[in-house]
Amino acid sequence: MSSALSIKGRSYHDRVLETASLVSTSYLSSSPIAQEILARDLAEYSDDEQDGDAWGSDDESEFDLYGTDAPESHAAHLVSRPSGVAYGTLRPILAADVQASPALNARDYLQSRDAERSLLRDNHIIPPKHPRPFQESLFKRLYRWAFSTKVPTPKDGLGPVLSRVSTKGLESAPLLQHDYLGPVSPTPSEQDLLWDATVTANILKTTWQREAKTLTQYSRSLIVTFLLHYSVTVTSVFTVGRIGRLELGAVSLAVMSANITFYAPVQGLATCLDTLCAQAYGSGHKRLVGLQFQRMTYLLWMLILPIAVLWWNAQRVLGSIIPDPDTAALAGLYLRVLILGTPGVAAFESGKRFVQAQGMFHATTIVLFIGAPLNVLANWLFVWKLDWGFTGAASAVVFTQNLLPFLLFLYVRFVEGMECWNGLSRKALTNWGPMIRLALPGMIMVEAQYFAFEVLTLGASQFGSAHLAAQSVLVTVTSTTFNIPFPLSIAASTRIANLIGARLSDAARTSAKVALVAGCLVGLFNLTLLSTLRYQIPYLFTKDTEVAEIVSRVLPICAVLQVFDSLAAISHGLLRGIGRQGIGGFTNLFSYYLVALPISFATGWYLHWGLEGLWFGVAIGLAVVSSVELWYLHHADWQHAVEEADMRMRSDDAHQMDTK
Template sequence: MTIGSPYSSSPIAAASLARDLNEYPFYGQSDDSESEAEPSIARQAPGLPDVSMVGSYRRPSITAIGPRPTLLPAVRLPEGSRLPKGGWQAAKEDERSLLRDNHVLPSKPSGPGGLTRLFSHVRAAEEEPAAIAAPTETSALLGREISGSDDNIAKRWEEAVLAGLIQTTWQREAKTLGRYSRSLIVTFLLQYSLTVASIFTVGHLGKIPLGAVSLASMTSNITGYAIYHGLATSLDTLCAQAYGSGRKKLVGLQLQRMVYFLWLVTIPIGVVWLSAGAILRRVVPDPELGDLAGRYLRILLIGAPGYACFESGKRYLQAQGMFNATLHVLLFCAPLNALMNWLLVWAHRAYSFAQRGCNIQKFGWGFIGAPIAVAIADTILPLCLFLYVRFVNGMQCWDGFTYRAFSNWGPMIRLALPGLLMVEAEFLAFEILTLASSYLSTTHLAAQSILGTISSITFQIPFPISIAASTRIANLIGATLSGAAKTSAKVALVAAAIVGLLNMILLSSLRKFIPQLFTNDPDVIEMVAKVLPLCAAFQLFDALAANCNGILRGLGRQEIGGWVNLFFYYVVSSIKLPVELRGSKG
């Protein structure tokens, strides 16, 4: 019996790849000679079904801007695709470690009373049933030699999976989820800090500037950033398929197409942002809020082309398995953005450091300094990503600029539109709250801005854990290890509950101090302090919901979570919101 491959290639992406190879035959030569040689563990052992964990490797598409990050359904690579550079080594070590834990390979020497035996619930060697053939004094385990070679690991893995010998432990899954999620948590927090920095600095100028920043951020997210994110998700399929086929130069070609496409889309986005002041004055009750938000968006437009490049460049590197490249860039750009906000926004003109014999002069441009800082950061992000590709890693998929990037856009657009709809629906659900609060009062709008920011910051911890759980469960399901996948799901839910409880305790205990970090206005501080316990109360359920969605994505059933979210975001909320508005006005 042969088990089907876990991969399912996209017909649209396959057609795009075939057309490129037909029109430009020199792209048809595989770049295997330039890539790291993969041992046979990245392939299937002869005569064995396609069930390896390696076959279920996925690249999640991650966006982390706006009120809540969005994770799109994972993209499965086409038949015969390979792991990126270094990916096979990590998969091999995971399989080797699991084989040792389950006594299929000899365990590493360990000291007495090791934690592995304490936490492990796998069956001891003397309790294991005869899996493939009854062993004798001279027969090797599973009828083969015990060897640590890559070929032997692949064979032992497949045989052990078929025999039902592979189990996992809570300890192992906790370590794996922690390893997967730790860099994601830092990345998400750093990228969201690009938005939070403006709210922190402008909030101390008054509640009207704070409300205007919130209103401008809402407009930019819905009409700009969400569009860039949604359209760029087509690269998760196109770049991954080109890389997996061995035609690495096609990855750079897809990148160029997307950059030019997003720059073209920037034209209508720019028209909306340039006229946002006049539009918002007609939408929100306070015309001053609309004017300030319009000024913010007009300056923010300067950085829009750079942000489009950054979103495309992220996918270019992710297709090559370089997920930490964005983290390295943000480790430089996020502190720089915070520094620029400090220099450009706050109105104090000079700080003297007599003991150091120097003065630090600040521009002190006030409100208008915030969008200038964001526009500069959006421009620097792609430049830093380019430097990473040029001097660190990623050039192997770049073949220079070419006129061919202006052709064959149809498949890219057809793949981009569904991603746009999914991301836009997620963003719009939370940004509606900002618009609704502006009808209550400027104080309510400022308070909503702070509460939304706090909730989004705390969400950056359980959400990356859900991404890690999704990837891990997908790997285990792809290896037909349903029992191990159940254990991993339980560990993810326990981790989410712990994080949710910690967030709840933190927000409840600091409810009077946290608002003062964002604003000096006493009315806004009092309102946020009153509502913050309510935000703290749903932290546990928010974390659990995020990880339930992650489990569903790992199982390939993300449509369940999608329909549930749509129902509660747009049906339940639409029923309650008008009642609240009527009650507040009455």
């Protein structure tokens, strides 16, 4: 009998308590508020609804469908899944703390198997996939020396490995040529025994080549996805910049206002689904994933009414702040058009979490591969072909904002993901209080970071329309370049968390060093790009020579900023990987509000540096962030992080045994 069906015939209070204990057994680190939400939802479902759902039942598991056995909950397996990915981040906004990750599904399990097998081969525990010939050309030897992921063979051969690894359960596995411990193609059970034995013996190592290859594999699709999503903003700024200086500055002001008043709160509130949907899916209550998605979407749609009133009257509000009334009028017009896109923004933010909880991170990428080119086409059609001008650019944004959730719906309906959808339910209109309590901290964190950066646009508006237009170009350029190290930091966070969870602290440190080097290289690449093209980049966005001159003067500061920006992103990803994301969050807020903004305003107005002064303060703030976080990582106790992760897993195993 399923766990959901076992609560029939009890009082509502007893059902909530029992379902809370059932829900809480599936996570390494869970949220009490999230457990309360899911427990209430389970307790309120009627018997006939429960009978129609395979929640935690004795049905065949996903792993059996793939011909594999599910791993034990306490096993130190690698899991190749980024957690809490928030596609569409405009600037260095920290993802909210994810308090739970889904249990392994079949796709994750197979990826974990592949990663473990690669490490076993690298450490000469099982034979290589392609045995090395006895004679190799000089080029092949040089290539292997530079790019081989193999750990150097000990001088005394594999004797220490064979003597330190427990071979219990592998007595029948023949030792193959070259003294390899395992068979060429071990079965899942054989591989588990080898993996557990080598992890227990603490002999698994990794190389910088292996970690560089892994980080590349993890991050390449994320980089494409982030760049595709941000291309919606880039295309709009690029299009408006060809219209005129005033319009370019107005777009910057309008986007800043939209970020602070709606986009940031929506993104922050939706982060609670990273926990709720993950816990619902991880415990096998898949239809609760759809229920949480509905509930959050309705909440976000309720925010649209007051935002619509504010944006409709934005001209008067901005006019009292901005010295140029024409810029305020155009920004107000842009915001009025954007009102039509708010339902799509809210639905897409919730929809992303809905598919990510099921491990379908590729769904967003596929949607953006279709939506990004259509956004370019919409800009051309509305602005130039139909001659709508400035309002056409806003209309193109609205078109794309509503298109993306529609495409995501088509993907779920006709490709995969419908197993977590049980249709529209009136229960989505209840149980909002705990959800709001869980969502508010994420909203406050994201809003605080958005405001700290976007306030610089407000400051730039005080220097005139040309500086505001230049600010729009600079924000677009630096945000575009940031969408390379930020996905890389997510990949590094995932890899470090995997290795820490597998009790491989030495390997985790090696991976961290590789990630930091990669971050430096990305930062230097961006620095070189912005420095060498400082006079060409402005004219991609505007024909106004005054605006282009201002941009070219500030770009050297933005170029130096790239190194600090990249290192800050990578170091925070590493902190997330070892469970110290709070350090990064407080460091960023401290640096933004107590370092970056005061220096920006002092140099911008007191020293009369103008826009250069504003960006100089940002560069100093990011330098402080990267320095503090790197210092913490250098002195961090990585073995203690392993012990903490192991303690959480053991606690979870003990809780599972108590509830059986």
